[in-house]
Amino acid sequence: MKLLAYFSAFLTNTVNLNQTRLDQLDDRVAAITSTLKADSQIGDLYKTHIPQGSWAHRTIIKPFNNHEFDADTLLHLDEVEDWKPKDYLREVRAAFKRSATYKSKVTKKNRCCRIVYAGDCHVDVVPYITLSDGREVIVNYAENDFEDTNPQGFTDWMKEKDSLANGQLRRVIRLLKYIRDYKQTFSVPSVILTTLLGERIQTWHEATRYSDTPTALKVILADLSAWLDLYPLMPTLADPSCPETTFNHRWNQEQYENFRKKIQLYSSWVTEAYDEEDKALSLAAWQRVFGDSFQQPSPVQKSLTASSDIQPTREARAPHEQYIEEFGFSWRGGYKVRINAQVLPKSGFRHGPLRRLRRVSVLHSLRFTITTDVPEPYDLYWKVRNRGPEAAARDQLRGEIVLDENRSRTREESTSWKGQHYVEVYIVKNGRVLATDHHDVIIS
Numbered sequence: 001m002k003l004l005a006y007f008s009a010f011l012t013n014t015v016n017l018n019q020t021r022l023d024q025l026d027d028r029v030a031a032i033t034s035t036l037k038a039d040s041q042i043g044d045l046y047k048t049h050i051p052q053g054s055w056a057h058r059t060i061i062k063p064f065n066n067h068e069f070d071a072d073t074l075l076h077l078d079e080v081e082d083w084k085p086k087d088y089l090r091e092v093r094a095a096f097k098r099s100a101t102y103k104s105k106v107t108k109k110n111r112c113c114r115i116v117y118a119g120d121c122h123v124d125v126v127p128y129i130t131l132s133d134g135r136e137v138i139v140n141y142a143e144n145d146f147e148d149t150n151p152q153g154f155t156d157w158m159k160e161k162d163s164l165a166n167g168q169l170r171r172v173i174r175l176l177k178y179i180r181d182y183k184q185t186f187s188v189p190s191v192i193l194t195t196l197l198g199e200r201i202q203t204w205h206e207a208t209r210y211s212d213t214p215t216a217l218k219v220i221l222a223d224l225s226a227w228l229d230l231y232p233l234m235p236t237l238a239d240p241s242c243p244e245t246t247f248n249h250r251w252n253q254e255q256y257e258n259f260r261k262k263i264q265l266y267s268s269w270v271t272e273a274y275d276e277e278d279k280a281l282s283l284a285a286w287q288r289v290f291g292d293s294f295q296q297p298s299p300v301q302k303s304l305t306a307s308s309d310i311q312p313t314r315e316a317r318a319p320h321e322q323y324i325e326e327f328g329f330s331w332r333g334g335y336k337v338r339i340n341a342q343v344l345p346k347s348g349f350r351h352g353p354l355r356r357l358r359r360v361s362v363l364h365s366l367r368f369t370i371t372t373d374v375p376e377p378y379d380l381y382w383k384v385r386n387r388g389p390e391a392a393a394r395d396q397l398r399g400e401i402v403l404d405e406n407r408s409r410t411r412e413e414s415t416s417w418k419g420q421h422y423v424e425v426y427i428v429k430n431g432r433v434l435a436t437d438h439h440d441v442i443i444s
Helices: 004-015 019-038 052-057 086-097 151-164 168-183 190-198 213-228 253-274 281-290 300-306 391-393
Strands: 046-050 069-077 106-108 111-117 121-130 138-141 145-148 241-244 337-343 365-372 378-383 396-403 410-414 419-429 432-443
Touching: 004 111, 004 168, 004 213, 004 281, 019 069, 019 086, 019 111, 019 121, 046 052, 052 069, 052 151, 052 190, 052 300, 052 410, 086 106, 086 111, 086 121, 111 138, 145 365, 145 378, 151 168, 151 190, 151 432, 168 213, 168 281, 213 253, 213 432, 253 281, 253 300, 365 419, 365 432, 378 410
Parallel strands: 069 121, 337 432
Antiparallel strands: 046 069, 106 111, 111 121, 121 138, 138 145, 337 365, 365 410, 378 396, 378 419, 419 432
């Protein structure tokens, strides 16, 4: 059984970090950055600070057994011509050491300076620099080198996936983090967990597959288990917003192998709890997954859940729009495809990966390419969907699904109408859809 009210109460009472602590986190980060802005050395380099990771993605959970929760913030600094990469981290630490408030709280890590609030949380302050050549980087102190990053692009990607999943992806990430911390049977960095779960979100019957939290949990875990089953050895774990950067250095084969086995186990447990029709037996099965904190909610919480249980729906269909589900294919899943979008060079304008640029002006050209782990041969289908009053007024909302007949895996489009549009791809083999991806295209 779904036990929707139980899930709502469990997230509210046990999993989600309460608003008071989130507000306190905001205040602490504001105080930290005020100190750095006032520092005699770092202050002149300060540009801004950017919430990152679980804080930015709204997937922070309550620390288990009163352990500290963590939050990341990027400290955007000007480039200093004669500084080596490690100098940025060293100088930020020195700034904290000059502060009476933080000198006893700061610890230097490999990529950040950590400010510890004992028994509550720690804030990781990550130096982040935009180099003269346009690269966005953080520091690897041990190797005295820069690592490419795209923090806003990752956050945008996460929001896209969560939107496709009707807001359920964030909840599923929190639940998996809770299972990780509660059971302590596997370890996985949060950024890798977020990437692996986000990549499982598919444009296939989204309103049904992600209709509520237990359904989304069951579907996403099953899709993740199927994908992991393809890879006994740890595959390349690329940053979806920065393909040249991978996360493999943050994990190892032994940890990956254990994670793979545990996800297969917990996916089977979740399916068993979901499919069980007897309420008492279903509750016992869910408690095997989450523990005794997964309990019957109060009457007030039941009422709130019932009043807010709104079924998701797709946006209004465009006149010429098609959906892949209507092509007679069945769903198989288990594989991955990724759209890479490039803004092509044009004199006097920015160009490069759209995930870095975030948006593009009208009268530009875009090139979309794909990478996939589906073995050839397969068929590739493209969908381009425009939105906004300009496209609607000219009957250019589009939305048709077209076969990539020349098997180029490439598609070029021009940016003609302002609005938040998107491109999707579908990989089909033997009449089954094996993988899909979605890429927002914001034209301003």
